[in-house]
Amino acid sequence: MTQIELRGVQKFFGAVQVIRDLNLKIEDNEFIVLLGQSGCGKTTTLRAIAGLETVDEGDILIDGQPVQHLKCSDRDIAMVFQSFSLYPHMTVYENIAFPLRATRMNKGEVDKAVGEIAGVLRITDLLAKKPSALSGGDMQRVAIGRALVRRPKAMLMDEPIGALDAKLREEMRAEIKRLHLKQGSTTIYVTHDQIEAMSLADRIVIMHEGVLQQVGSPQDVYAHPTNLFVAQFVGSPVMNVADATVSANGSGAKVAMEGSQEGFTFPNQLLGMLDSANGANGNLALGIRPEGVLVAKEALSGYLPVEAHIIEPLGSYDIVDLKVGSQMLRARTRSGFVPRAGDKVWARIDPAQAHFFDKLSGNSLGVRL
Structure with missing residues (x-):
């Protein structure tokens, strides 16, 4: 089980407060989407959970244990970014295997783990290719595979399909949801696209200017918006x-x-x-x-x-x-x-x-x- 909780989290960049007293509990195997406009604090929140940003106040707990003072490498969390960040000189196999080789896992175990993840992501036939020979959607699958291969406690995704065209985004939304259901990992996904949020999330966390506005199922935030911002941000066309x-x-x-x-x-x-x-x-x-x-x-x-x-x-x-x-x-x-x-x-x-x-x-x- 992997539960993540934020208690009274505050974050400043100089005099600018980007997260304001954020309280949020994420249950095991839940798919949470942080939704909001650019600059609302959603990516900073994700990076704080990952350990890539420090927080000025409050606690971040994973399975009940405070982790805000731990390095990101000690939190057992994987992160997928909007940029694919693949090693261009390595094959798909080598890119996915890299985090396992870094832990000195033996070759037989690496082969098995990479093969399993490649099968789940349906990229087995791409393992010998290099990133330059892949489409955008395939490169994102490889990036997800590299994050998942070591079976982390939680998966964090920062607008992972934002750079893809409309058709690929639609396909990758379905792939990400299928993957979540199959793997059963706790997932936190950041986007400004309310269609992505509505189609993927178990619960949507809507943020505005660093303040949590509403948390609820896609149906709940659509049918029962708590304020005018949520009412006009969720839904297309807007309310x-x-x-x-x-x-x-x-x-x-x-x-x-x-x-x-x-x-x-x-x-x-x-x-x-x-x-x-x-x-x-x-x-x-x-x-x-x-x-x-x-x-x-x-x-x-x-x-x-x-x-x-x-x-x-x-x-x-x-x-x-x-x-x-x-x-x-x-x-x-x-x-x-x-x-x-x-x-x-x-x-x-x-x-x-x-x-x-x-x-x-x-x-x-x-x-x-």
Whole structure:
């Protein structure tokens, strides 16, 4: 079993604090993805776990033992970088065998270990080749094999497929997930690509300016973002967010977006829920993902007339920009549902998919219908 825990970790580069009071527990065999923008502290966190960076405060524990004072070579952790960092004068076999030979393992054991890893990574036929003869995807497999061959306690990956083209990235995502399931090692993976995070992670750790924003399963962070940053960082296209006001409207509630006299109809219980959450103070933001914006070709009860502005055909579905007052709402529709920009259609918001945030703090009010 390999558990990794960070307790109150702080890291400064001069006067700049890049990790702020980070607390995180990673369970045995878990695949954790650190997700965030460039400069958010995710790579520094990974390097601190590996021992390539020191921490100014806090503890890093592996299997319950503090390791922040240990050299990286004493932590039994392997790391894969974005650059392949293979020895160009060595064959694939020699690159993978290098960490085993460094420990003076006998040749028979080295041959067996390299053969097993090459089989898992499906590169057995490449063992005699040098890196210059390999594709980008194959070079990354070799780099992963070199890290895995000595069976470390944990595998750390710093944007390992960021330098590959789109098709290779897709293939390597599947390979990395397959490898994790087969090997069962604790894995921490750093990326700024939310598609990678959503497709690979057991849990996603979202960071912003050195601060942990939310930890949860891909489904959880997508459906229940804890604040506006998470709401607009996770998901493609991003969540629609607009200033909004909520008022009573007969037996229901009206949610009006800024610049619009008309509003979307919501259940009456929304008013009480916002009052309980102290969210009816004029600092309200409405969040709705594109699939929560429902579009019709004719006037229906609860739908508002809107105009289609931009249509992005994406194969199996379209993303359509709809103007509501002075705001734009992006809706997801089936392919070709809205034929042309400028067409008049009708739209409503699915109350069950609506999120409400405090504009000042950015935090979710936790109001879901």
